[in-house]
Amino acid sequence: MKYLSNVTTLALDKEKCIGCGMCEIVCPHAVFSVVDGKAFITDRDACMECGACARNCPVEAITLDSGVGCATGLINGMFGGGGACCGEKTCCSK
Amino acid sequence: MVTRVNAQLEWRDVLGAVKVRLNIGRMAYAVEPGLYAVGNPEETSPVLVSANYKLSFDYLRRELGGLDVWILVLDTKGVNVWCAAGKGTFGTDELVSRIKAVGLEKIVSHRKVILPQLSAPGIAAHEVKKQSGFQVVYGPVRACDIKAFIHAGMEATPEMRMVRFDFADRLAVVPVEIVEWAPHVFLLGLAMLGLSGITGVSYDLSLIWTRGFNVFMIVLGAFLGGSILVPALLPWLPGKAFSIKSLCVGLVLWGILVSVLNLALDVWAMLPVILSITSFMAMNFTGCTTFTSQSGVKREMRYAIPVQILLLITGMILWVIAGIGGSL
């Protein structure tokens, strides 16, 4: 299942990448693959902006505006309650 | 210091799981943070790290039958791995300080901790190594693959690294959604019920029992239908945005509800109301999925919410007009 196309804020700085492979390991949607010591974004639209890749890249080659894609959380956030998502009462129970 | 736990679940655990799913006493359902032993682990046994959400913990230990392992439970305030990682409570600082608090370096001879892959948004593996000396190994996404992962020498297959979102996963989150929104929907149903008595000349209380009852059932039906059918049918519904995916479901529900209830003039007023409610509930389901990005949801909300509000208001106006028309 794919969500909307061309919205993700994911960006990769190839110059900085040292090919450690962490991004490929942590991504739950197989967005990255590392070939010949460099990471490539192979499936951009599959990115859910969880931030796992950026957090685990040792050289900060990956940047993105991470957050939880949850309308309930965003609505609660708008009304000042609980911030964006994952409150005890919101839905995420993965 | 170390608590021994069983790999079998008792009926108490199962009953508790049902309550959590229904959002009853959810905060109280936490495991004490610290080090736990499953089987008879030694200094060479693997260390698995878990959240202190009881459901995650139980799910993990149930998969560990026959293994001798340590479980290091972090204090994630009773929140599951994925959400706690997003919030940062399942994070680098908590992991490092918990490793130190239990004295893990004296209990095991190796320097590896196995974390659920879905905790990665909260953990910077290179920072953990720097601050504690322990290497983070990301295990599979699902606890049921843990055994295979350990037996393969801590290698995950690409399949183990992917999140899935199966039928059961989708339905498991439905009750929480329903409990979350039921009070709001109940109020909306009451408002529509109140509007039902308006006629051209006066306010007719007897209409509350006929039209009012019907509209209340419609609101409820759209709410439950939208909350259950959209998640259940998600992969097969046309459209990418959830608010669009809900359109088919809304139309079908409308068809069913108007043929069950005897509505006459009110039929057309009900369509926008049903579409609005199903679309709203579908949009809220984005938070339960494992593939929607925040940028995507924001974009969807920007166009969907105004349309949903407009549909609801249109439906209410049509409902009143139908009431006046029916009385003339």
Ligand code: SF4
């Ligand atoms: S984690 Fe960073 S350095 Fe490592 S392969 Fe990915 S982009 Fe390159």
Ligand code: SF4
């Ligand atoms: S943000 Fe998450 S889903 Fe997107 S590429 Fe990084 S790890 Fe994969």
